[in-house]
Amino acid sequence: xxxxxxxxxxxxxxxxxxxxxxxxxxxxxxxxxxxxxxxxxxxxxxxxxxxxxxxxxxxxxxxxxxxxxxxxxxxxxxxxxxxxxxxxxxxxxxxxxxxxxxxxxxxxxxxxxxxxxxx
Amino acid sequence: xxxxxxxxxxxxxxxxxxxxxxxxxxxxxxxxxxxxxxxxxxxxxxxxxxxxxxxxxxxxxxxxxxxxxxxxxxxxxxxxxxxxxxxxxxxxxxxxxxxxxxxxxxxxxxxxxxxxxxxxxxxxxxxxxxxxxxxxxxxxxxxxxxxxxxxxxxxxxxxxx
Numbered sequence: 001x002x003x004x005x006x007x008x009x010x011x012x013x014x015x016x017x018x019x020x021x022x023x024x025x026x027x028x029x030x031x032x033x034x035x036x037x038x039x040x041x042x043x044x045x046x047x048x049x050x051x052x053x054x055x056x057x058x059x060x061x062x063x064x065x066x067x068x069x070x071x072x073x074x075x076x077x078x079x080x081x082x083x084x085x086x087x088x089x090x091x092x093x094x095x096x097x098x099x100x101x102x103x104x105x106x107x108x109x110x111x112x113x114x115x116x117x118x119x
Numbered sequence: 120x121x122x123x124x125x126x127x128x129x130x131x132x133x134x135x136x137x138x139x140x141x142x143x144x145x146x147x148x149x150x151x152x153x154x155x156x157x158x159x160x161x162x163x164x165x166x167x168x169x170x171x172x173x174x175x176x177x178x179x180x181x182x183x184x185x186x187x188x189x190x191x192x193x194x195x196x197x198x199x200x201x202x203x204x205x206x207x208x209x210x211x212x213x214x215x216x217x218x219x220x221x222x223x224x225x226x227x228x229x230x231x232x233x234x235x236x237x238x239x240x241x242x243x244x245x246x247x248x249x250x251x252x253x254x255x256x257x258x259x260x261x262x263x264x265x266x267x268x269x270x271x272x273x274x275x276x277x278x279x280x
Contacts, residue, residue: 054235054240054242054245054246055228055231055232055235055245055264056228056232057268057271057272057275059272059275060224060228060271060275063275100165100171103165103166104165104179104182107162107163107165107179107183108183108186108225109225109228110161110225110228110229110232112163113165114164114165114166114167115165115166115168115171116166116167
């Protein structure tokens with residue numbers, strides 16, 4: 001199969017992670033501080049939010065939630081309905097790197113997803 | 120037109136020239152060129168934070184473009200089965216290997232999102248499945264969105280998991 005989205009995003013996330021690790025090694029140089037993520041920033045909880053989109057099919061959105069988050073069908077459907085009825089649903093929250101990875105995957109499936117700081 | 124699952128493939132048969140042409144137009148319909156709203160929908164902003172958006176544009180967006188292009192190429196290859204004499208279409212069967220199902224879902228979704236963004240269809244239009252016959256290019260666009268959605272529904276029903 002030509003389209004292997006999971007692998008592509010996994011590699012992308014790995015590459016992004018390596019870049020971040022590389023840049024944090026320079027944290028002591030004042031000029032670099034603005035370009036790196038401080039521990040405080042990394043500790044802030046982030047949430048993965050999916051927004052309503054009238055084009056994406058409800059069954060498709062449910063399947064994506066099952067695949068990306070490993071949710072059982074019932075839980076995936078609950079989130080899908082929340083997106084449909086309330087305009088958005090928080091699918092996951094936690095530290096930034098996995099949150100970024102989830103948002104990348106969701107964009108690969110063409111869902112409207114964003115990364116937001118909690119609070 | 121008939122669509123069914125046959126072993127490790129989805130089969131579309133009994134095609135009339137109109138629906139065959141809509142199938143052929145799937146790859147072309149994914150092209151957002153000339154429609155900034157379509158481009159913005161395919162590559163939507165990941166965050167309200169500028170720094171995240173800048174990193175995304177450098178590292179993630181190229182991967183997304185590669186993914187979408189790869190899926191579209193798979194669909195384009197499958198659709199070469201429809202090349203040939205229009206009169207023979209009724210005997211033509213389009214085989215879609217089940218391993219290509221993800222590429223089809225992705226490409227159909229690209230096409231639906233691009234068409235919907237180009238014509239700025241309202242929620243009411245997108246939910247109106249009893250629309251009157253096609254009388255304009257815009258009506259045809261809405262028909263395409265619904266037809267491609269029908270194909271997506273079928274694929275979703277047939278793929279494992």
